[in-house]
Amino acid sequence: MRKTNEYAHRMASKTIKLVDASGNPVAGKEVALKQTNHKFLFGCGIFDAVEVANENVPAERLAFQKEKLDKFLDVFNSATLPFYWGRFEPEKGKPQTKELKTAAQWLKDRNVTVKGHPLCWHTVTAPWLLDMSNEEILKAQFARIEREVSDFKGLIDMWDVINEVVIMPIFDKYDNGITRISKELGRVGIIKEMFAKTREFNPGATLLLNDFNTSINYEILIDGCLNAGVPIDAIGIQSHQHQGYWGREKLEEVLERFSHFGLPLHFTENTLISGHLMPAQIEDLNDYQIPEWPSTPEFEERQAKEIEEMYSILFKHPQVEAITAWSFSDDGAWLGAPAGFIRTDNSPKPSYEVVKKLIKDDWNTSVTCQTDDNGKVTFEGYLGDYDLVCGDKKVSFKLNKHSDTVQMVI
């Protein structure tokens, strides 16, 4: 009896017929088939790409950042770039479009899929919205979407359109323009407007709703949005686990509840730390501010095990299409947490080796076969981009689900 392949949904088989320039089958030749990229998105929040691409930091820092990015590029194929309005356009009319474009292009050149985060959020939003009427705020928010989505089209075709809407209208830590308009439009109303505007300026983009709330609230919100015709392409689920790994049970329960909608699931902001856990009684993670949060050998082992289990569970689930670790490195990590795959000195933690092994080895296809008398080879592999090498010739192709036999000329 053949063992069931729990990753079968991530794979496909393909038959390739090799012919020479005259159309004759290339028979009995050895061909190497090597996966060069994944269809699945393995990503990180990698805001450091802005410094590296723009080279706008001192030489020493730049060298350190380049080393960091090299380690990132060795493993990952997707990146989240920051579009927090308050930082992207701290002064009205002076957006950091150029810097972000340079970063997005730099990543694209290295075969990394870029997502912009977020187009609309109440936190770190533009402070100058506070001087406006609600009507003006909404107009400014629309204009910002039009500008960013148009400016980055082709570089960024995936957006966290709107972030944390469950809490948005009742967010009361401080007054802000986005909470104001969300109160007026309602949750589904503001989502509808923001998705419509984003879609208008990039019809082909992948648009996400994103939230840290994984309760029934978020389920009902998504249900309402879908029934209201909001064109959500993927459900974004944050999973900042500073207070401890969810564990298999909760993770599978969340997957079950959110897979009901039949939409792709993206784990957009994942955190598993290699230090002591944040106390459970902290409600808003932002309230936990400590001077040092060290990464320790013991906790690095725990982090590596948790990463391995969590990534395996997510990769097994047929609707999950992306996992983004929120911090690639401890250097600059949110809340100063030891949340990265690498330490503050760029040295890799065990979790880096674990995730690299999964992505580049266990879930990666590299096979050698011989063409038959008709010049055909059939192979099975993980979905993604491939190189076929035969002698000194190389052809690149994509392995998709349900591929027909293709003829390649070498």
Added chain:
Amino acid sequence: MRKTNEYAHRMASKTIKLVDASGNPVAGKEVALKQTNHKFLFGCGIFDAVEVANENVPAERLAFQKEKLDKFLDVFNSATLPFYWGRFEPEKGKPQTKELKTAAQWLKDRNVTVKGHPLCWHTVTAPWLLDMSNEEILKAQFARIEREVSDFKGLIDMWDVINEVVIMPIFDKYDNGITRISKELGRVGIIKEMFAKTREFNPGATLLLNDFNTSINYEILIDGCLNAGVPIDAIGIQSHQHQGYWGREKLEEVLERFSHFGLPLHFTENTLISGHLMPAQIEDLNDYQIPEWPSTPEFEERQAKEIEEMYSILFKHPQVEAITAWSFSDDGAWLGAPAGFIRTDNSPKPSYEVVKKLIKDDWNTSVTCQTDDNGKVTFEGYLGDYDLVCGDKKVSFKLNKHSDTVQMVI
């Protein structure tokens, strides 16, 4: 300075011109204007009307029930009748249409507005649904809506269309047909279907969504429904307070959160008890079963005070259009709680006197005035039905908001 009238939104002023049969003004005559009914719905769950109207219980019980109903009719102008599917049609194809029609007609004849509760609910639903496929259950549910809504049109033009949807798909106390289809359709999906079907067979009816959940879950659910075009006429809010009166603060907070939608609010199932409180740790009220739950003088005073405060807060709020006490009497009250305005022996509690005073006296208009030289009188009163009496003549009319001057012939 004139005192602001906190009930101004419940009132209107009207000018009536009285003329005789020849069209001459009836000048300088005394006229009495007496309110005979409220526009606002003051109701109770009064399932006893089924026994009284059908006279299908032993004589002693019938006399007791009639006495109960007389006390109800002395104060209230609206009634909720039970349409729990499992009781209404315990055997498939044998619905209790006749009994309920008789009850609804009996109430209508006494000027009581009747609401049917509920058309779709996972609790007390028909057990024989369990033998069906989901497709068949949905078909049966549609057929039941078509049957009841058509059969009762004109007698019952107000329905709790669907009940407690927040919990519906995750209700796990026992398997039931409605939870099954709600899992498949989703929350907004099942609401949409049930409202559409109800509307189809009584386009002019007042249709409610009803829930005991007053959390953000219900807010998001309503938001989703409205954005999905579900024609909700009024938001139903249950307020079973067996574990203690919400108090002004929570009540006003709930009113604020649910009035955002701009829809009428109905307090559909209100309970304030005149006995000891149910322990706070009980999560599902149904789990508290005790042999006796006495009404005591001390707690009857508390109940009366709470009723007075709560009804006053609700009557003051411009969007509240109905308050239904879930149990008119302790006799037969849900969970055996001393939840009624009258005791098990039909004797009135202080709360009965309080609610009667509010409805029939404080918020009721009865004035006497004199027509001027043109036969005109102008008066201000609470919205509802009125009798105008002049000498031995009587004319009935309605006092609505923004009434023009009307001419009445006496």
